[in-house]
Structures are given as structure tokens and as C-alpha cells.
Amino acid sequence: MTHLSLRIRIFLFFVLIGLGGAALFFVALYVGYLKASTGDVTSGFVQAATIGGFGLVGMTAGIWFLFDENVAKPIERLAAGLRARAHAGAHGGVDAETAKYLGDLAPAAQAMSQQLSASTMHTASAIAAETERLTAERDRLTALLTEIPVATVLVNPHHQIVLYDGQAAGVLAQIHTPRLNAPIFDYFDQGAVEAAWKQVGKTGREVSFIADGAENEQTYSLRMKPLEQGSGYVLIIDGAEAHIDPDAARPLIYDFDLLVQKAGTAADETPLRELTYAVFDTETTGLLPHKDEIVQIGAVRVVRGKIVSGENIDMLVNPGMPIPPASTKVHGISDAMVRGAPSPDKAVPSFHKFAKGSVIVAHNAPFDMAFMHRHGKRLGLEWKHPVLDTVLVSAVLFGASQTHTLDALCERLGIVIPDHLRHTAMGDAYATAEVLCKMLPMLEARGIITFGDMLKETRKHGRLLEDLN
Structure with missing residues (x-):
């Protein structure tokens, strides 16, 4: 049976319905005829209709179960597996046991999947686009690292953290776990930060200020430097060496896409x-x-x-x-x-x-x-x-x-x-x-x-x- 094509297999389901239905109603009519021949014609028709109706429903349910187990579910699994390979980068071949009743569909899907993977790997435009993106991100990070001092946090205009270095992480961790995209107000007093940001917006220059920690009694000496075109600011934590290991690593955690993230969206x-x-x-x-x-x-x-x-x-x-x-x-x-x-x-x-x-x-x-x-x-x-x-x-x-x-x-x-x-x-x-x-x-x-x-x-x-x- 496994060598049959999917088209023939589906045809056989319909053949089974047709022949099975005809045989069932022949049996039902024969039983009804025997009942009617005794003189009870009404009971004969009722018995024939009952046997035929319930028998057809039961047969249809049984054939549906076979179709669902051997065709519908395997196709669903095959489709899900192909999506996993196409969009999630999952590896591995098509499950032969699952797809054994699908005829040539499974080998064709496997061939297409392999061809798609090979084509994707060798597509020059995709490689060029990814290389360009990585190069731009590397250059941006390099340019930033040439200017920022130790213990630095980069914040977008909505006051969400875009980057922090190892020493800044040490300071933030005293308040709570450092988190990208978290509001800077989770770590430093909101009023002090907003006042400094307002002053930076007016003068366009660096502002020094003192802010309390959001969840402890410590105070921190901070400097806020504006980024170009109002795209956020750099927050420098002065005296960080008093709080953490001065040999902590340089910037490790960042996502520059957060600089252009929308705010206030449900x-x-x-x-x-x-x-x-x-x-x-x-x-x-x-x-x-x-x-x-x-x-x-x-x-x-x-x-x-x-x-x-x-x-x-x-x-x-x-x-x-x-x-x-x-x-x-x-x-x-x-x-x-x-x-x-x-x-x-x-x-x-x-x-x-x-x-x-x-x-x-x-x-x-x-x-x-x-x-x-x-x-x-x-x-x-x-x-x-x-x-x-x-x-x-x-x-x-x-x-x-x-x-x-x-x-x-x-x-x-x-x-x-x-x-x-x-x-x-x-x-x-x-x-x-x-x-x-x-x-x-x-x-x-x-x-x-x-x-x-x-x-x-x-x-x-x-x-x-x-x-x-």
C-alpha cells in the first residue's frame, strides 16, 4: 500500500465510500424486504432506513478516521516541519514514517527543502545584505567605544536602555538586574533624570547631576551627554570604581535598534x-x-x-x-x-x-x-x-x-x-x-x-x- 500515489490513495477512499454505501443499502433493503414479506410493510421500511442511515454514518466516521490518521495529520505534520526548516532554521529530513502514506509528496517536499536551503546559503544578495548590516553595526559600535568612558549607559529618547558596559552593569546590578529596553527610571530617580534631560534639550551640552538609586539609599554622580539629532543620550556614572570591580569588561550588552523603537504602543x-x-x-x-x-x-x-x-x-x-x-x-x-x-x-x-x-x-x-x-x-x-x-x-x-x-x-x-x-x-x-x-x-x-x-x-x-x- 505504501507505494500508491497520494492521488490514488484519496481515490480509493471515495471508492470505499461509494461501494461501502451501496453494499450497506443493499443489505438494509434486503433486511427490510424480509420484514415486509411477513406483512408488516411499515416496519420493513423503518428497519431498512434505520440500518442504512446509522450504517452510513458509522462507515463515514470510520473512513474519516482512516483519512485523518493516514492523510490529513501527516500532511499537517509535514507542513509544520517544512515551516520549521524554512523559517526557524531547523535541520533534519522529513519523517519517513509519518509521511509513508503520502506517496511522492514527502520526497518532493524533502527535495524542495534541501534545494531551498542550498539556494539560501549561496544567495549572494542575502550574504551581501547581512555583511553590510554587520559592518555598519560594527562601525557604529567602534565609533562609540572610542569616545565613551568607563561605566556608561546608552539611553534612547524614551529613556529606555540601549547599551551598558560591564562596569555600568555592576552599578545597575546593585539596584536590580541590568536589562536592555528597561526604563532608566528603574535604576535612577525619575525626577532627576528628566530634569537633566530637559536641560540637555535646552543647551545641547553635557549636564552633571546627582540622582538617588531607585530602590536603595545610595546616591550616584551622573553625567548626561546628548546624542546626535535628539536620538537619546549617554549616561556616565562617575566614581563607579567605588562600587564595582574597575577591571570589569568593556561594553558587552547592546541593541542599537532600540534607538528607534516606538514608545507607548499597547x-x-x-x-x-x-x-x-x-x-x-x-x-x-x-x-x-x-x-x-x-x-x-x-x-x-x-x-x-x-x-x-x-x-x-x-x-x-x-x-x-x-x-x-x-x-x-x-x-x-x-x-x-x-x-x-x-x-x-x-x-x-x-x-x-x-x-x-x-x-x-x-x-x-x-x-x-x-x-x-x-x-x-x-x-x-x-x-x-x-x-x-x-x-x-x-x-x-x-x-x-x-x-x-x-x-x-x-x-x-x-x-x-x-x-x-x-x-x-x-x-x-x-x-x-x-x-x-x-x-x-x-x-x-x-x-x-x-x-x-x-x-x-x-x-x-x-x-x-x-x-x-
């Missing part, structure tokens, strides 16, 4: 690529959010479709209760490991600040967010963040009938999770972030551009998971 109206995501995972004492507790939080940030190196949370949490041996066997965290760790009262607010201004992303988000909401009510934290669940995104891209575990997604998209990081909060958070980055271009290719578009699609799969938005 998440639903924002393109998925332009959003900032806080991707997180938790390890817990058990699977009951109403009574179990967090033992580890791992989180990374994704800005404009890229994971930002160094912007993460990786903390053990003291649950205030014994960790069951069965749970320790899964995630490897014991009572001894969390003995000196912060409690949920400190860990949950820390993640809340880390996720400020971001879309929260998790794999099976209702489970992890249940812990956050429970503690949020007690600690006075509001979780108003938009939430994106990679389980639902997977259902949109690959079909609800597929497997949507994190392991299955990683295998499908060519992502490798090191064994020592699997079932750790940080390892799973990083894997989920990589999955997200791979799926964003696939969503765009499907015409799902904004976060609002994404919500409309994921709500079609509400039977899988609770909608947290």
Missing part, C-alpha cells in the same frame, strides 16, 4: 519581534500550586527576537517546607541546597521586577503563574503582564494533535538541552527562550504578526490550557 498592537519577553521556569516541591512551593526560579530575557546574554535570574528558593525525595529525584534540589537561599517573599518580587514591562513566557504557563499569583496576592504584587504560553504557540504552528512537551519542541526545532541542565529552572527557561526565538519567524510566515494576532490564534486552543490574558 502589547496587542505590537509586532511579536519588537516585544520584550521574560522567559521563566520554576522547580517546585510538587505539582499542586495551592499547597506546594517554589524551590528554584530561572529566567532569561529576549529582546527583539534575541536572547540577551547575561540578563537572567538563576536562584534557589527556600520553600520553608521539606522537599520530598521524589521531587529531588526530578530536579536534583535538596533541603541542604536551599537552606541559606531567599524565601519566596524575596524571590517572587525579584522576578516581578525582572519581568517589568515584558511579556511573560513559560512552557505550560498556568502551572508556573499559579505560584506567582498566589504569592502576589499575599505580597501585594499585581501580575498585569501579558502572558504567552509556548504550549499554545506550538499548537498553533504544529497542530493540536502533535506532542507539545518541551523536549518534543526542542527536538522538532533542532535545539539541544544539555543533560545537566534538563529539569533545572535555568536550563528549561533557556530552552523555552530558544524555542520562542525559533517560533517567532514561523508565526510571521503564517501571517501572525502582532501579539493580538497571537492571542486570537491561541484562544482557538483554549481546551489545551487556560488563557491567562
